[in-house]
Amino acid sequence: MTVAATDSETxxxxxxxxxxxxxxxxxxxxxxxxxxxxxxxxxxxxxGADKVTGRAVYGADVTLPGTLHGAILRSPHAHARxxxxxxxxxxxxxxxxxxxxxxxxxxxxxxxxxxxxxDTPLAYVHGNxxxxxxxxxxxxxxxxxxxxxxxxxLEAASAINIEYxxxxxxxxxxxxxxxxxxxxxxxxxxxxxxxxSNRRSNVAEHFRWTKGDVETGFARADTIVERSFxxxxxxxxxxxxxxxxxxxxxxxxxxxxxxxxxxxVVRDVVSTILDIPVSTVKVTPTEIGGGFGGxxxxxxxxxxxxxxxxxxxxxxxxxxxxxxxxxxGPTAGTHTRVKIGASADGKIQAMEAELAYEAGAYPGSxxxxxxxxxxxxxxxxxxxxxxxxxxxxxxxxxxxxxxxSPQAAFAAEQVIDEVALRLGLDPVEFxxxxxxxxxxxxxxxxxxxxxxxxxxxxxxxxxxHYSAPLVGPNQGRGVAIGFWFNAGLESSCTLNxxxxxxxxxxxxxxxxxxxxxxxxxxxxxxxxxxxQDILPEVVDTDSVGFTSVTGGSRTTFATGWAAHxxxxxxxxxxxxxxxxxxxxxxxxxxxxxxxYTANGSSATFQELAAQASRTGGPISASAxxxxxxxxxxxxxxIVDVEVDPETGKVDIVRFTAVQDVGKAVHPSYVEGQMQxxxxxxxxxxxxxxxxMGEDGTMRNSTLLDYRMPTTLDxxxxxxxxxxxxxxxxxxxxxxxxxxxxVPPLPAVANAIHDAVGVRMQRLPMxxxxxxxxxxxx
Amino acid sequence: MNCGPHYHERLVATVxxxxxxxxxxxxxxxxxxxGATVRDIVRNLTAAYPALGDRLLDNGQLRSNISVxxxxxxxxxxxxxxxDSDSEVHFIPAISGGRRRTDADSLG
Numbered sequence: 001m002t003v004a005a006t007d008s009e010t011x012x013x014x015x016x017x018x019x020x021x022x023x024x025x026x027x028x029x030x031x032x033x034x035x036x037x038x039x040x041x042x043x044x045x046x047x048g049a050d051k052v053t054g055r056a057v058y059g060a061d062v063t064l065p066g067t068l069h070g071a072i073l074r075s076p077h078a079h080a081r082x083x084x085x086x087x088x089x090x091x092x093x094x095x096x097x098x099x100x101x102x103x104x105x106x107x108x109x110x111x112x113x114x115x116x117x118x119d120t121p122l123a124y125v126h127g128n129x130x131x132x133x134x135x136x137x138x139x140x141x142x143x144x145x146x147x148x149x150x151x152x153x154l155e156a157a158s159a160i161n162i163e164y165x166x167x168x169x170x171x172x173x174x175x176x177x178x179x180x181x182x183x184x185x186x187x188x189x190x191x192x193x194x195x196x197s198n199r200r201s202n203v204a205e206h207f208r209w210t211k212g213d214v215e216t217g218f219a220r221a222d223t224i225v226e227r228s229f230x231x232x233x234x235x236x237x238x239x240x241x242x243x244x245x246x247x248x249x250x251x252x253x254x255x256x257x258x259x260x261x262x263x264x265v266v267r268d269v270v271s272t273i274l275d276i277p278v279s280t281v282k283v284t285p286t287e288i289g290g291g292f293g294g295x296x297x298x299x300x301x302x303x304x305x306x307x308x309x310x311x312x313x314x315x316x317x318x319x320x321x322x323x324x325x326x327x328x329g330p331t332a333g334t335h336t337r338v339k340i341g342a343s344a345d346g347k348i349q350a351m352e353a354e355l356a357y358e359a360g361a362y363p364g365s366x367x368x369x370x371x372x373x374x375x376x377x378x379x380x381x382x383x384x385x386x387x388x389x390x391x392x393x394x395x396x397x398x399x400x401x402x403x404x405s406p407q408a409a410f411a412a413e414q415v416i417d418e419v420a421l422r423l424g425l426d427p428v429e430f431x432x433x434x435x436x437x438x439x440x441x442x443x444x445x446x447x448x449x450x451x452x453x454x455x456x457x458x459x460x461x462x463x464x465h466y467s468a469p470l471v472g473p474n475q476g477r478g479v480a481i482g483f484w485f486n487a488g489l490e491s492s493c494t495l496n497x498x499x500x501x502x503x504x505x506x507x508x509x510x511x512x513x514x515x516x517x518x519x520x521x522x523x524x525x526x527x528x529x530x531x532q533d534i535l536p537e538v539v540d541t542d543s544v545g546f547t548s549v550t551g552g553s554r555t556t557f558a559t560g561w562a563a564h565x566x567x568x569x570x571x572x573x574x575x576x577x578x579x580x581x582x583x584x585x586x587x588x589x590x591x592x593x594x595x596y597t598a599n600g601s602s603a604t605f606q607e608l609a610a611q612a613s614r615t616g617g618p619i620s621a622s623a624x625x626x627x628x629x630x631x632x633x634x635x636x637x638i639v640d641v642e643v644d645p646e647t648g649k650v651d652i653v654r655f656t657a658v659q660d661v662g663k664a665v666h667p668s669y670v671e672g673q674m675q676x677x678x679x680x681x682x683x684x685x686x687x688x689x690x691x692m693g694e695d696g697t698m699r700n701s702t703l704l705d706y707r708m709p710t711t712l713d714x715x716x717x718x719x720x721x722x723x724x725x726x727x728x729x730x731x732x733x734x735x736x737x738x739x740x741x742v743p744p745l746p747a748v749a750n751a752i753h754d755a756v757g758v759r760m761q762r763l764p765m766x767x768x769x770x771x772x773x774x775x776x777x
Numbered sequence: 778m779n780c781g782p783h784y785h786e787r788l789v790a791t792v793x794x795x796x797x798x799x800x801x802x803x804x805x806x807x808x809x810x811x812g813a814t815v816r817d818i819v820r821n822l823t824a825a826y827p828a829l830g831d832r833l834l835d836n837g838q839l840r841s842n843i844s845v846x847x848x849x850x851x852x853x854x855x856x857x858x859x860x861d862s863d864s865e866v867h868f869i870p871a872i873s874g875g876r877r878r879t880d881a882d883s884l885g
Contacts, residue, residue: 112841191842193797193870195832205842207870210796368870445793445867446849489853628850 025464030667030721037593038524039731042668043531045517051287059243059259059286060318067245068097070307070317071153072300073143073160074327075135078171078393078696079182080164082133085143090156095148098310099160100303102130102142106275113272124362125273128396129302135164136184136361137395138697139326141299146307146315169393169696172230173335173356176202176392184361184391204363205389209371209444217350217382221341223422229411231745231763232689233333233358236400237680237708240289241319242328246304248312254305256283261291261510262549267541269298274305284540285510292680293399294329296549325701330690331400332357332365333392336411338374342419348434350382351375351443355408357389360396365389369485370404372444373742374412376483377453377634378434383443393696399551401677402484402738406684406745410763413480413746418759427479427750428461452660452724453634457481459722465638465656474643475653476755481636482742486735487552488630492545493562495523495570497619501606503527503570505536507559508547513676513737514669515555521665522560522731526567528594529605545624553633553735556665562625564730569621574608577615581608629728635659635739637678637747643755648771650686650752655744656718662726662734674740675717681744683709689764707766788813790864792822794829798868801829815845816856818866833868844869 032040050056087099108122126132131140143160147153170176170184181202189196190203218224244258254276260266263285271278288295300317307315319327339352353374357365371387420430436442436453460466460479470477494506505520520534527534547559574596575589582589582601589598594605603611612619640654657674664670687707691700700706725732749760758773789809794802802808803826810825812818819839823830833843838856845852846867852858860866 193795193832193843193868205870207795208797444869445795446846446865449849488850626853630850 027716027718028671030664031459031723032664033723034663034725034732036525036731037528038521038531039663039665040667042666043517043521045514046520046536047511047516056287058240058289059245059257062245062257062286063316064245064247064314067314067316068146068148068307068311069150069153070144070146070304070315071150071157072141072303072317072323072327073145073157074323075131075138075140075142077135077164077166078138079167079169079184080135081167082131082135082142083163083165086161087143089159089161090145093152093156093159095152096145096156097148097313098146098307099156100144100306100310102126102132104306105130105273105302122272125269128362129273129299137393139323139395140361141303141327144303144307146311170202171392171394171692171696172333173358173388173390173392176390177356177388184393188363188391202391203388204359204391207368207371207387209385210383211441211443212382214350214352214382214384218341220343221349222344223419224339224341225415225418225422226337226339227411227415227759227761228335228337229414229761231334231407231410233330233394234684234688234690235325235330235706236292236294236398238290238292238294241321241324242295242299243316243318244300244304245314245316246301246308247314248305248309252280254281256281256301256305257286258283258301259286259288259295261288261295261512261551263508263510263541264546265296265549266298266301270301270305273298273302282540282542285538288510288512291512291550292401293403293551296551297328297398299328321703322701325706326698327395329398329400330395331403332359332367332397332407334358334370334407336408338411338415340415340419342423344423346423346425346430346433348378348380351378351380352384353408353412354386355388357387357404357407358392358394358397359389360394361391362396363389363391365397366399366404368404370408372442372485373405373483374408375443377431377436377481379436379440380434385443394690401680401741402482405482405484405742406681409480409482409742410745410749413482413743414749414759417478417746417750417753428457428466431481432457432461448632450724450727451632451634452722453481455722455724456634456636456658456660459658459720460636460638463638463656463658463720465654465718470640472642474645474755476641476643476751476753478639478641478747478750478752478754479636480743480747480750481634482739483632483634484553484739484742485632486557486630486738487554488558488627489548489552489554490624490626491547491559491562492622492624493519493559493566494544494622495563495566495620497570497609497612499610499612501529501609502533502535503529505534505563506539506544507536507563508539508541508544509555509559510550511538512550513673514666515550515559518556518665518669519560519563523563523567525731526564527570527605528592545622553737557630557729557733557735558625558627560665560733561627561730562623565623565625566621569623570619573619573621574605577608577611577619578603580615581611627728629726631662631726631728631734633660633662633734633736633739635743637743639744639747639751641748641751641755643752643770645756645774648767648769648774650748650765650770652682652713652715652748654715655682656720657740658720658722659736659740660722660724660734661736662729663723663732664721664736665731665733667721670721670736671719673736674719677738677740678717678744679709679714681741682714682748685745685748685763685765687764687766788860788862790818790860790862790866792818792866795868795870798829798832801832802826813859814856815847815852815858815860815866818860819856842870
């Protein structure tokens with residue numbers, strides 16, 4: 001059995017052979033609409049051998065001669081004024097080489113700086129690296145030590161005496177928005193599109209988008225559902241903790257080795273914080289053990305740099321898991337109200353949302369993209385969205401896979417589900433009836449270009465899972481859809497042709513999900529050679545042109561585009577070399593699949609590469625891109641759950657992830673991204689949360705107590721790749737890394753409702769929460 | 778092709794006014810306005826609606842908590858970006874306090 005084609009272009013080619021499922025179909029379908037020679041195939045990943053044999057060098061593996069070890073002292077309080085810091089005992093301890101506090105950072109003044117994610121007050125950036133006057137969350141870094149080994153460093157850090165005046169704390173957006181709530185920042189006022197209120201507040205930003213007239217729309221509705229939802233603070237949960245090794249060299253250059261999603265961002269932010277020329281900083285990105293957005297911010301790099309300058313020695317700092325939980329990430333906890341009205345014919349007449357997102361200690365909760373995504377899947381005339389960015393006494397938020405969108409979908413997609421049920425409509429048919437298409441104007445204003453919302457929903461409807469019977473008591477099925485924009489930004493790539501016909505590919509994008517290979521494949525496609533004949537390498541910031549972070553699902557899209565453009569230049573140069581050999585004009589030389597021909601002469605890429613020296617010397621080409629034409633991605637899930645009514649435990653019985661990826665350059669990696677995003681979404685839905693005491697301290701800052709799903713908790717995550725080509729990319733690529741985490745939260749909730757009839761309005765839907773909800777019925 | 782200033786002035790883009798700023802633009806939801814770049818458009822908007830210009834600009838630059846989208850895509854060039862005669866221009870709120878929304882905010 002196969003999934004029906006989702007549009008006239010879809011051929012269903014490249015269906016990967018796999019074990020016949022008990023359900024009678026082959027899992028992991030690929031609904032392709034364009035075919036290429038290399039793009040769309042599944043070569044072995046270039047970095048695979050080093051990864052599986054343990055030879056890959058991660059941040060903690062970096063050790064230079066004479067390395068000192070650093071430790072950070074962090075606040076035990078969620079909100080407190082720093083009255084005094086006494087470092088004298090620590091400084092006198094044997095083995096301690098340096099101690100530092102925020103006073104060692106250059107004065108931030110009132111500068112506004114661009115730190116890679118737009119303009120922000122420099123004081124906020126400094127403040128999150130080392131607290132100056134106040135600590136704003138438990139785990140806020142206050143002081144640091146460099147010592148002869150990590151044990152001495154930790155002991156010395158604990159010998160630093162800090163006197164605090166503990167203040168009341170606010171831990172949720174609604175709590176912090178109360179007029180009487182304690183203020184985190186003395187200078188923060190609410191901004192509304194260029195207008196600043198006079199009143200100090202914990203609300204950093206309020207925005208409102210309207211389209212049409214929601215009152216008129218609701219008046220036309222026959223069914224209206226309005227509910228409020230809350231989601232917990234969760235962490236990105238990358239397995240490798242943050243690490244940095246810094247060497248402030250005697251020649252004045254600062255050398256950094258760190259685990260980061262963006263070496264150039266680290267370079268630029270560190271130079272800004274330390275007020276030194278960007279050209280003095282060189283960052284070498286090590287292999288990365290996950291990031292998911294959480295390894296974009298800079299935390300310890302400026303601290304390690306200053307400790308190195310003080311001591312004249314390399315300084316290495318490695319976070320513990322507890323420090324990762326307390327001092328980095330997480331993503332926003334949220335409070336959201338959604339109201340949707342539809343007429344009896346199934347048309348949505350009005351949609352309204354109010355989103356309040358926790359930013360953590362400093363503004364920046366990703367509520368804006370949450371507001372842009374909350375109703376993105378629907379074409380509705382009357383929409384109103386209000387958003388509030390609220391600072392609270394938790395770690396400052398970092399991006400997490402489609403930042404802001406999953407929380408919004410948890411609310412919107414449950415209300416959509418309920419409206420469909422009340423109207424007696426199939427939930428997928430209801431979504432299809434109202435689905436966004438090319439030309440649909442979003443609530444925030446812009447129109448969609450070519451998108452695959454309808455194609456994804458059609459794939460869900462036609463998937464064998466959707467029509468399969470449930471097989472046990474207390475089982476239920478849920479569906480949901482979600483959206484993410486993806487990003488473009490800037491990328492660079494250089495290709496150096498070797499005389500044996502292989503090509504060294506030099507790039508600056510941290511390889512998180514197999515992008516060395518997906519970028520190499522795009523160069524190989526243009527050159528007409530095998531992916532294995534491209535040798536990709538991720539290099540330091542001195543050795544390649546500026547490249548933005550690996551994030552926003554942009555690397556295969558944008559760095560791949562740079563590789564495509566560089567390869568086109570190599571092809572042009574090969575034509576020139578062939579023309580020289582054959583005494584013809586370069587314009588007469590034709591290229592197809594790695595073979596060059598003219599006037600009856602023919603040579604392969606490898607043959608021309610071997611002649612490089614006698615035809616003009618080395619063949620090399622570089623390209624930089626700042627592409628427009630980014631293509632957004634829709635993803636949907638079909639989820640079967642079984643609820644234990646006695647304990648409230650929810651088991652995922654069957655899970656299918658469907659996503660429009662534009663073009664799957666390497667389908668195995670795309671499936672991995674879809675499965676990984678689904679698993680993180682399931683964890684977010686069912687178990688993960690920062691469990692906070694009333695004093696603002698986290699009570700579960702270990703991976704034993706912070707419950708991420710394991711393989712024992714999960715079924716095989718089946719995938720269905722939908723390819724609606726992005727017209728803005730040479731190979732139709734959209735980006736695949738993020739949209740897949742959006743639908744699991746509401747899809748699991750809808751499945752629980754289908755199973756046992758309770759509507760879960762708060763995350764996580766852990767056994768106690770489900771049990772309590774069942775007890776009320 | 779004449780690409781001089783007279784040609785540019787004939788380009789007319791559609792600027793969508795955010796709901797919170799509509800009172801400053803005669804309650805208009807969208808305005809057709811001439812200009813070959815975002816800077817031209819903001820200058821012409823400011824001439825017609827001075828209060829609106831004050832909310833968009835600070836010392837001649839887009840305010841740090843406002844960014845611009847052209848034809849549905851966030852511009853990374855801001856005031857320097859070019860527009861076509863059939864372009865749609867949207868002014869979008871910052872992602873968060875003081876941070877201008879750019880593509881980099883779409884990261885994860």
